[in-house]
Amino acid sequence: MSITQILFWFLSVMALFSALMVITSKNPVYSVLWLIMVFFAISGHYFLLNAQFLAIVNIIVYAGAIMVLFLYVFMLMDLRKTTEPMKNRWIRLAGAIAGGCLLLVLVAALRDIDIKNDVAQVKTGEIGLIRNLGKELFTTYVVPFEISSVLFLSAMVGAVMIGKKD
Amino acid sequence: MKTALDIVYLVPLLPLLGFVVNGLARTILSKRAVSVIGCGVVLLAFALSCAVFVEVRGGAQLATEYFSFIRVDKLSIPFSFQIDALSTLFLLIITGVGLLIHIYSAAYMHEESAPHYARYFSYLNLFVFFMLVLVMGGNYLVMFIGWEGVGLCSYLLIGFWFRNHEYNRAANKAFIMNRIGDLGFLLALFWLIGTTGTLNFADIFSGASRLSTTDVTIITLLLFVGAAGKSAQIPLYTWLPDAMAGPTPVSALIHAATMVTAGIYMVARSNVLYALAPVSMYVVAIIGLATALVAASIAMRQNDIKKVLAYSTVSQLGYMFLALGVGAFTAGVFHVMTHAFFKALLFLAAGSVIHALGGEQDLRNMGGLGRKLRLTAATFLIGCVAIAGIPPFSGFFSKDAILLSVFVENKMLYAVALLGAMLTAYYMFRLYFLTFSGSFRGTQEQATHVHESPAPMTIPLVILALLSFAGGFVNVPSVFAAGAEYLSAFLSPVIRAGEPPHIPHSTEWMLMGLSTALVLIAILIAWLQVRRERFPEPQGLGKLLANKWYVDELYENIIVRPVHRFGGFLQTSVEKPVIDALVNGVGRAVNYGGRQLRLLQSGQVANYVLLMVISMLAIFVLQFFLRK
């Protein structure tokens, strides 16, 4: 097994394990921490696929900004302890089973299609570099880019409006 | 130029029109208008019937279909009329006597309020309509329509004063007993269809000889069961005395002159079938004679004026069936005609007496009314003489024709029939003497109010009295005058069975003399008994007779009570636990389902997401796996 494969499997296991811990932790702050682990694992995958820009952005935006925002909210509500009573047992069971069934169905559905020979290029490929991505972003996709800034503006305004103490 | 037979459908249609008009407009018409409409339509129908009679006497006949009523595969039953000698005779009786009774009712029922007055006349017209349909029908089904209809009208009219529960019970009794007979009639119809495939008179009677004797016997017996219900023979006769709860003109029309004669008409119409089944004829004769005797015995000890007349009707009907049973169909029909005259007369006269005494019906409180109610007493006497069978009144000729035929058939039956005739004379004259002679036994207040009835009531009495006297001359036996048997000649095309008996004239004279003498003796006995004017509590045989042989109590215990108990049992063990539970259960199930479904709308977002996931699952499965 080449180093690429070892790395792939290691990152995958880390991602899955952390995701499971997210949904099963009693302490919500622990859930946040495990989610950050998931983000790191996924960024590792991005690095493996040579999508460098996205890997960095994932860490900075998601793990850095969004998760910190979550932690601020937890801090505001003082939710350090396990105040949350568990949901009704049957609902939890039903939820788990539904999710599991979905997993199985999707996996089974994809077993038949003929893409076994298609390969995702790892380690090489120019597409993920900042220069190429930036070129695409500012030429072909410049309009959505600009509009996304307006989106951010409206989100900011919205958040402030909602949070006012009227 | 249309003949009367062409528009013969108007004869039943006019009373039906009277029913509709009087029934729907009963709140807005005045009593005078109601009586004019009610009597007027019957008058027109009578006039038309007379025209039809003239034509039929001249040899005309009519058998027409008006429309196709039932058509299933090979069975075709049209709505058809058959107008021949027999139906014409009955048409005249129904419309003629009916007209007189309508006129009488206009005065008798005058104290009713206008809507009820109109209701009475509309029911009466409806009855006339159905009776006419019965006798004019060209097949058994149309006859059955009329049969059922007159049963319905009987119920409506007996229970006319519906606020009295006793009267309602009497009406129920009449209808239910009728229905039992109707079951026999229906079974006979089914058997007829099964064996001959048709219900038309013409077809059945022409092909009757091809039926096996068993078939004909069963059919005729079942038809007779129907006749026993409608014409009050044993064992279905107990409704007739109770039916006296209705107004007296109703008793006169329905329970004396017309409806109860429907059974006789039906048997006479089916004479071809009966002639082929000697067993049934025997049964008819025996039951008729038994009924005649039993009813006469009960009438001897009754104290209500109308009840005596009711039992008299049952008895006379028994005589008619006896005549039919021994093959003297013409004699039976003849007696129907004369009976219609004098029984209607007796009932109307009794009504006059009741009206004069302000509602009193008990014989023990009457007496000596002959001086104050001269016209009523005279007509009543004529009726009594007619029913007793004293020459030359009509009853003599018809009853003697019956007795003659019975004598030829079987001497034993003749002896019993003669005894019945004696009893008839006895109880009728007991009735007459108790009511009209002697001294008055009622209250002082009644004595001052006694008055003769108004003209609309007395004129029909007079007309009927004349008919009771002269009605017998249409069929004078050859002993008196050769070739004077007009009625037999008239009916011969229809009544093809039973030739007149051939006995030497001397025997005939002897029999007539015997019966007349016995009747006069019975009248004398009645006079002597009544003169004593004592009414002790009846004991022994008298008590048995006064209590109608306890037949009603027997029926009550053997039939009515078990049926009621069964109904109650069904209610508790079938109706409530099964049917109610089922119906209520459906409601409860729907309720429950609704409540459970409501839980789906919990408002919890997670539940909604769960549903979404499950639906996605379902769609994926369908899309990828089940779309082969």
Place this chain on the structure above:
Amino acid sequence: MPINYYIFLSIALFCIGIVGVLTRRNAIIIFMCIELMLNAVNLMLVAFSKMHHLKGVATNAAAGSEGQILVFFIMVVAAAEVSVGLAIIVMMYRNIHSVDVNFLNRLRH
């Protein structure tokens, strides 16, 4: 790497996210599981973009870049959504002093 592996990994993460949404009662945790689902999708998109790049690099040097652009915009939207969502949750907490999803059943009426 055969593309299957990335697809399966993605699907697994997505389903775990769904189970999390269905199972947890804390509104904020539910939010986080939604983020998890979004990331799973991002991973898949990047893997496909590399696949297409491999197939089409001979004709077009920038083949398959659409996938990564889309991921970029998804992140943008996710960020905006998180800010507004958390503001709402804070407001909710201020009113009912709990972030328990079971209390929010106004949709029932």
